[in-house]
Structures are given as C-alpha cells and as structure tokens.
Amino acid sequence: MKNIKKYITALGLLTAVVSCDNLQDLNVNPSFPVDVSAQALLPPIEQQMAVGLQFDNRYLGRYVQYFSNATTGNEWDRLGYVANNDQGGEIWKMAYFSIGLNLTRMQEKAIAEERHDITGISKVIRAWSWQVATDYHSELIDFDQAFTQRMSFDYVGQDKVYAEVLRLINEGVADLARTDGKVSATYAAVGDKMYNGDRAKWTKFAWGVVARNLNNQINKATYDPAAVIAACDKSLASNADNALINYNGTVSADSNFNGPQRQNFANFRQTDFMVRVMNGTVFTGAIDPRMSRILAPSIGTSETAPASAANPDPTKYTFVGNPLNSTASSTAGPSRIPNLWGTFVQGTPTTPGRYIFRDKANFPLMTYAEIQFIKAEAAFIKGDKTLALAAYKKGIDASIDFVNSNTVVSTTYPITTTITASEKTAFLANVNVVPAEANLTMSHIILQKYISLFGFGNLEAWTDMRKYHYDNVNIYKTMVIPTGSGLFADNGGKLPYRVRPRFNSEYVWNFGALQAIGADKVDYHTVEMWYSKP
Known part of the structure; x- marks a missing residue:
C-alpha cells in the first residue's frame, strides 16, 4: 500500500512538471487568437471609423442644426454638453481605444511581413483618425506618449497634430506606391471592406485628408488655395471613389x-x-x-x-x-x-x-x-x-x-x-x-x-x-443662433468650438493634464480652435 501511494505521488509530481512545461497553452483560445494577421485586423478597424462618427453625430447634428431633439431643454440643442458623461466621447474612444492599439499592431505586422500596401493603409487611417479627433477636440495626447504604459499623458497643440497628419499621409502614400515585398491587392482585399485592396483609391482618400487639413486653415496667413486644389485633384475622382463602410442590416x-x-x-x-x-x-x-x-x-x-x-x-x-x-x-x-x-x-x-x-x-x-x-x-x-x-x-x-x-x-x-x-x-x-x-x-x-x-x-x-465663425449673415443665411436662455448656461454667452475630451478616460484618469490645457473649466468647449484663428 505504501508503494502504491509513493507511485501515485510520484506520478502526480511528474504530471505537475509536465503541465508546468505547457502552462502557456492554458492561455491560448483557438477561437480568439492573440496573434492575428494584418488583414484580419483591418475589418473591425474600418467599422470603428464609422462608429466613432455615427455615435457623436447625434450631438454634432444639433450643433450644426441638421436635427434637433423632439423635446425641450436638451443640453446639446442649447449648444452645450452633458457633464460627467461620455456623451460626445466616441470619437475620442475611436482614436485611442477602438482603433488605437489595434492599428499599431496591424502596422507592425504589415511591416514585419513586408505588406507595404497594408502599412500604407494603416498610416492613412491613423492620419485620418488624428484629423477627425483634433477637428472635434482640438488638443490631443502627445504622439510619443500615446499607446505606451504611462499612467498620465500630456497634450500637444492642434498645430502639431495638423503637421503630424501630413507627415503620416506622406509616408502612407509612399508605402502605397511600393510594389516590392509582398504587396498584394488580393491579400489586402480579404480584410479591406472599404476599397477592396485598391491602393489607388486609398491614395485618393489620403489626398482627401490632405485637402481637408489644408483647407481648414483658410484664416491663416499661410493658407495656400493652390495646394488645396492640387490635393483635390489627386483625391476622389467620382462617386465610385467614395469611402463607404458597408452594412448587411440583417441583425x-x-x-x-x-x-x-x-x-x-x-x-x-x-x-x-x-x-x-x-x-x-x-x-x-x-x-x-x-x-x-x-x-x-x-x-x-x-x-x-x-x-x-x-x-x-x-x-x-x-x-x-x-x-x-x-x-x-x-x-x-x-x-x-x-x-x-x-x-x-x-x-x-x-x-x-x-x-x-x-x-x-x-x-x-x-x-x-x-x-x-x-x-x-x-x-x-x-x-x-x-x-x-x-x-x-x-x-x-x-x-x-x-x-x-x-x-x-x-x-x-x-x-x-x-x-x-x-x-x-x-x-x-x-x-x-x-x-x-x-x-x-x-x-x-x-x-x-x-x-x-x-x-x-x-x-x-x-x-x-x-x-466662418457661425456667420449667419453672409454664409448661413436664416440660421437662428441660440441666445439668452436658449444657450447653455456654462457657455457664458459663447458658441461651441470644440468638444471636451472623453470623460471616463481623461476626466477620471488624466485630470492633471486637462488642467494644464484649461479643460477643467466649464466653458472649455467654447475656446476657439487653432485652425479657425488667424
């Protein structure tokens, strides 16, 4: 009996040793792989490009008077915001979480595999996401600090974001033009549901981002309309080039x-x-x-x-x-x-x-x-x-x-x-x-x-x-701008120029950095954007 017990104990120890050698296998779920291909990361990234805009369009729709709430008293109808709430925070989430690190991983995989077309696509998407996020929020997290293990993050001004967008576009367009390595429209099309791996269309989309970037700066002394026109001429050439995110609509x-x-x-x-x-x-x-x-x-x-x-x-x-x-x-x-x-x-x-x-x-x-x-x-x-x-x-x-x-x-x-x-x-x-x-x-x-x-x-x-500073005399003729009690009280009589950063990431975890840019003030959303000033 003692020998049997010793045998069982020894077998248990041996099994434990063998199991320790394969502990890493316990964390592998074949249904949800940790290491996926660049093409597999692309579809959810493209979907999130739309989701970020769609969620926040509900609030922007009131700012631009496309639509209004069916009841009175809504904060966004009065050109304000909801404090301590994530309403209006989806674009921030899109840029830093939903797309965020996934886009970084896709680019790393594409570079390692010499998929230069997907590398180019990833840089263009990143540039687009920064352009969207800064035109919505203004200051963004320092690019050297984003997607790192830091516990707090500093902000950079919108002028630096605009420059970073153009830098990424230039790199992305250069990568899209490459034909060496493992560039393959067939391979990219498996994941690319927007342009089906068509590098020419992604390049046109990239130049559309440039056109937006440059043309937003009409109030600057450096504004160059000829450069804007040139970017437009390299951009979408017909409705066949429209950047569309598709839906089946079944569920x-x-x-x-x-x-x-x-x-x-x-x-x-x-x-x-x-x-x-x-x-x-x-x-x-x-x-x-x-x-x-x-x-x-x-x-x-x-x-x-x-x-x-x-x-x-x-x-x-x-x-x-x-x-x-x-x-x-x-x-x-x-x-x-x-x-x-x-x-x-x-x-x-x-x-x-x-x-x-x-x-x-x-x-x-x-x-x-x-x-x-x-x-x-x-x-x-x-x-x-x-x-x-x-x-x-x-x-x-x-x-x-x-x-x-x-x-x-x-x-x-x-x-x-x-x-x-x-x-x-x-x-x-x-x-x-x-x-x-x-x-x-x-x-x-x-x-x-x-x-x-x-x-x-x-x-x-x-x-x-x-x-155009909400000009309802020369541009937006007949538009009625809310005033008095029709305007959100915290606006201080001013109109909105930015949306506050996402509450549940920035105001909860990164408040010190917000104070440094004045985002702790209740009227921060009325501070004019860099691009709209001379």
Missing part, C-alpha cells in the same frame, strides 16, 4: 447606426434651418429635388396611401422643421414632423427607413461631392471663379447622384421616387442655385456642401461653421 450588430433597427434617432427631428436651405427660402424659390428624398415629409394634405398608387402625388406633402430646443412643430396634426426614418413611431427591423437612415445604408467617410466643394471654396478664395463655379456645379451633380443611390422608392407614405434627369437638369439650370460666374458667393458653396453632408458629414459641416 442589430450589423446594421447602420442611423437605421431604424438600432433605434438611435427616434427622438430627433429635422430642423427648420435644414428645411429652409432646401425649400426655396434661402435659394430664392429653388426647391431642391433632394429635399423630398433626404428629409422626412409631413403628411400635409395627401393620403398616406394615395388612391392611385400608380400616380402618387408627393407634392401634397409639406416639409416642416423643428427649431432647436423646441417642440412647437413636432407633436400633432398633418404638419407634425416624422422622425428621420419617415415614421411617427419607434423603428423596427421591418421599417424601410430613408436615405442614409436605413439599416442597410452604407455610411460615407468621404465623398466626391465634398472634395469638389472644397475645391470650389479654395478656387473662390484664390480668385478663380471659373474654376470655383465648375467645381461647385460638379459637387451638386455628384450629391444628387449620391442621393439617388440611397433612395428607397415607395408608392405609399412617404411617397418617394429617385430624382429624374430632368429634375436634376432644371435644378442645375436655376440661376438661384447655380448663378452666373460673377454672382457666385461663398454662401452658395458652403450651403450646398452643407446639404450634401446631411446626416453623415456632421463634423465637416461643423468644421466649416467654425471656420
């Missing part, structure tokens, strides 16, 4: 954040200003054909299901907008305002939705129309009105085509058709929309760009608004 997790299945926009209504820039109020009688496709019509005098489905009459609908911080026009009656899906009830998986507010709608990160409006703005500042007018007209044309590609045809309320060729031609021929060269104004350019970005390019629309 909530794979549905567009704007769509009815996700329920994120049930309490939002289009604003009165958004209606005015499309219903002929601002553009002197020119009713924009995109209005009935991207805005939600009120029932008006029309039936929800017309007597003749083959001959519906959408002209009987009315388009009403809700002012910021108001419920005056959104509660009842034939002129009550639907939500952005075109319904008066909560969304469901079977709700069709409208425009980009659909479960299966692709989400744009950048469009050809935007690039053309940037080119028009730069050419106008340069004094080349011929070029400005040509780019401006191309921008409207491309925007109409983009709207058509996202239009769900319906013969019941809300009745919707695609924009016909004759409608487009008539709109572009209207001198109140596309004037003679001598009559083109910056307001024309910025407001048509504003329309083209509705619902997805909220950050770019806000960037323009801050560049």
